[in-house]
Amino acid sequence: MEPIVTALKSVPIIDLTPARLGSQADKLAVARQIDEAARSIGFLVVRGHGVPQEVIEAASSVTRRFYDLSPSEKGRSRPRSKGVYRGYFGLETGNLASTIDEANAKPDHREYFTLGPVDVDAADPYYRTDLAKEIFLPNIWPADPQFRPAIEAYYRQMEELAGLLMNLCALGLGLDESWFDDKFDKHTTNLVLSNYPDQPDGVMDGQLRAGAHTDYGSLTILKTEDKPGGLEVQTADGRWEAVPIVADAFIINLGDLMAYWTNDEWVSTMHRVVNPPRDKAVGSRRQSLVFFHQPNYDARIACIPTCTAQAPKYPVTTANAHLQSKMAKMNDTPKFAEATN
Numbered sequence: 001m002e003p004i005v006t007a008l009k010s011v012p013i014i015d016l017t018p019a020r021l022g023s024q025a026d027k028l029a030v031a032r033q034i035d036e037a038a039r040s041i042g043f044l045v046v047r048g049h050g051v052p053q054e055v056i057e058a059a060s061s062v063t064r065r066f067y068d069l070s071p072s073e074k075g076r077s078r079p080r081s082k083g084v085y086r087g088y089f090g091l092e093t094g095n096l097a098s099t100i101d102e103a104n105a106k107p108d109h110r111e112y113f114t115l116g117p118v119d120v121d122a123a124d125p126y127y128r129t130d131l132a133k134e135i136f137l138p139n140i141w142p143a144d145p146q147f148r149p150a151i152e153a154y155y156r157q158m159e160e161l162a163g164l165l166m167n168l169c170a171l172g173l174g175l176d177e178s179w180f181d182d183k184f185d186k187h188t189t190n191l192v193l194s195n196y197p198d199q200p201d202g203v204m205d206g207q208l209r210a211g212a213h214t215d216y217g218s219l220t221i222l223k224t225e226d227k228p229g230g231l232e233v234q235t236a237d238g239r240w241e242a243v244p245i246v247a248d249a250f251i252i253n254l255g256d257l258m259a260y261w262t263n264d265e266w267v268s269t270m271h272r273v274v275n276p277p278r279d280k281a282v283g284s285r286r287q288s289l290v291f292f293h294q295p296n297y298d299a300r301i302a303c304i305p306t307c308t309a310q311a312p313k314y315p316v317t318t319a320n321a322h323l324q325s326k327m328a329k330m331n332d333t334p335k336f337a338e339a340t341n
């Protein structure tokens, strides 16, 4: 049976099938729907995406198995040195609301596992500079022999879907569909597997599963679960609304770089993950597979040629400079310092 679709007019559900299998005109029609969502709410739900269900299920199930391990077993996947953004980070190591400079932001009631690109060609000189070596760090893999193949397969499927979405974004913005290609051909995307545990004892005052924030990259592809205590977006008039969970679909949202590229014609929308109601706190455990599509580290982020109706608002930057400024705030927590010592 299909889960209930929460009625929410502001986050549209878009079928990608015509963009994958149809004519150029079909593709353009889908691109227009994406453009409309991107201008109004910055979130969309996509179905007909072509990602095999078994790849999603395998990635979800190894993730679940990983989070079922004891704290000390999970701790074996912790990074061994400071500054290594790979592997397992425990509860309250991250503080998403601090990335929007929220005073008094509490660390997130979430644990996560993060990995970077899975097909780096170590012989390519691009990856051999000192900066590139800091960015393309080797991934950390837990002992479960099924974990790495399932997660790598999922990562590669997300790369393909993200490529399609970026082509559609380019078309939606009136650019050649390949406009973003050379900005993502050596992308630095992190896949974050997040777990929001049950909250039998409640949480600190003001603490959330994930504090309000915008995402830092170009776009985010999210696979999550329909559980009490879920994802909310902030609408233009400041209200928080639940994002619909649709079977066989992914939630997509734009990140800051899209707002910079488009001079705010497209929105990087504020969102958060709320706590379950107290009477549903047990059994509310929720996991998310979050693909933060992030350009090449040296990609130049400047107002794109079709978005110059107003004078450019943002100084020119690079993808990595923006990411690092956000990560420094996100990881400025006592538990992050402990975890990476």
Ligand SMILES: O=C(O)CCC(=O)C(=O)O
Binding pocket: 192, 194, 210, 215, 222, 224, 230, 231, 271, 272, 273, 287, 288, 290
């Ligand atoms: O778990 C979710 O639903 C979304 C989490 C999120 O917004 C993030 O990790 O950036």
Ligand SMILES: [Fe+2]
Binding pocket: 213, 214, 215, 271
């Ligand atoms: Fe987010």
